Amino acid sequence: MEEKNNTISSKTYDLIKKDIIFGKLKPASKLKLDNLKNNYNASLSTIRETLNRLSSEGFVKAEEQRGFFVNSFTKGDLIEIANLRILLECHAIKLSIDNGDTNWEGNIVAARHKLHLLEKEMQKDYKKFKEEWKKYDLEFHLALVSNCRSSNLLDLHTILYDKYIRYQMAVKEYRGKESEEEHKKIFEAALNRNSKEASETLETHILKELEHTLKIFNN
Amino acid sequence: MEEKNNTISSKTYDLIKKDIIFGKLKPASKLKLDNLKNNYNASLSTIRETLNRLSSEGFVKAEEQRGFFVNSFTKGDLIEIANLRILLECHAIKLSIDNGDTNWEGNIVAARHKLHLLEKEMQKDYKKFKEEWKKYDLEFHLALVSNCRSSNLLDLHTILYDKYIRYQMAVKEYRGKESEEEHKKIFEAALNRNSKEASETLETHILKELEHTLKIFNN
DNA sequence: AAATGATATAATTTTGAAAATATATGATAT
DNA sequence: ATATCATATATTTTCAAAATTATATCATTT
Structure with a gap:
């Protein structure tokens, strides 16, 4: 089967x-x-x-x-991908929150909890937990958008996430507290069914990650 | 070479x-x-x-x-695709217009002219010119968004356009005058560098085409 | 020495056939 | 008749080798 x-x-x-x-x-x-x-x-x-x-x-x-x-790493490509991820993911999170139900909410709580556990590990040993963290970061972001009711949008989003994260995985330092704080804000906005705030916080989150990731081009 | x-x-x-x-x-x-x-x-x-x-x-x-x-035809899939096309193409046309230059403008004029020629043929014989019309319709829409400065966005948009047009090509009747009028409005808004109006007119255009294309599920 | 061209080597592309898996057919039992 | 199982057929998946094309090497010419 x-x-x-x-x-x-x-x-x-x-x-x-x-x-x-x-x-x-x-x-x-x-x-x-x-x-x-x-x-x-x-x-x-x-x-x-x-x-x-x-x-x-x-x-x-x-x-x-x-x-x-x-595919090569270029500054322009990274910026394009981050902006495309914002376009898709912010659109999807709004739809998702507006359609939100109990089951969706449960999945977010679970995903956020698991991500939080990995965030603690990441503080201790970035390199060791990078790969596992990526899994739970994706799971969290997917849980948020999962209720958007468009499998075409979800599929596209996952590809863009992966394309973005390839760049981020090349950064040597973990962004830490700041990133965790942003995840928390998105999480709370989603639970409050405040789709506008969730979308804006998510955009900020991705833009800050972009800024951090752009460091790979400094040297 | x-x-x-x-x-x-x-x-x-x-x-x-x-x-x-x-x-x-x-x-x-x-x-x-x-x-x-x-x-x-x-x-x-x-x-x-x-x-x-x-x-x-x-x-x-x-x-x-x-x-x-x-891939099967389903109502839900068609609606998802049309909406995703709106998301990508409306975003791209705004960027494109804001970056518009002489060369871009020239391409739009040329593309619009060629599309207009095919639109006349379509009035006469829909079935015969369908394939050629599709080529110039895509060329027109691509010309409009071509200055968005994101090849990632352009590539994605082309795929979505093709996925949408597969459904439209299955409709038996040409939408005619109405569609041509919409193309004209988008064209004029673009030349006037009015990105907001261009985007809104484009959205209307795609939504009306969607409505027309949904007919393939009535029987 | 630099450029050109011929030859050899290495890589990609394409093929046809073997292996693995799924589907259809038909016999047997309930 | 329906269900179950075994067998045969069809189809997909995987492979290894042939054909094609690109790259590297080296001699020859300017």
């Missing part, structure tokens, strides 16, 4: 995507098919399938007859 | 995408690999590559180990 990830192709897709997001596969690096084939234990055609998907989503750049590359 | 469409894979991608958009490959129909292989003269792996890309973009649904299907 399982419906996901039974094929080598989709498992490989997840692995490569993860390695791109967390920088194990570095920005602008060439993705040589033969290397990937060996590193991920899949055949060439299977690797090509996953790279085609990743290139559609914008994690990978395909140059015909010259091969595949991890 | 050419940089696009030299591979069988990308040519096949264009062909299949076109056939989905114009309904030659019908909504919800099974995309049997062996059939596609014969109809598009490409090998199985190549076909799979294109289907993986199309599934990332949401034209095709991939069910693991069960195969690929053209």
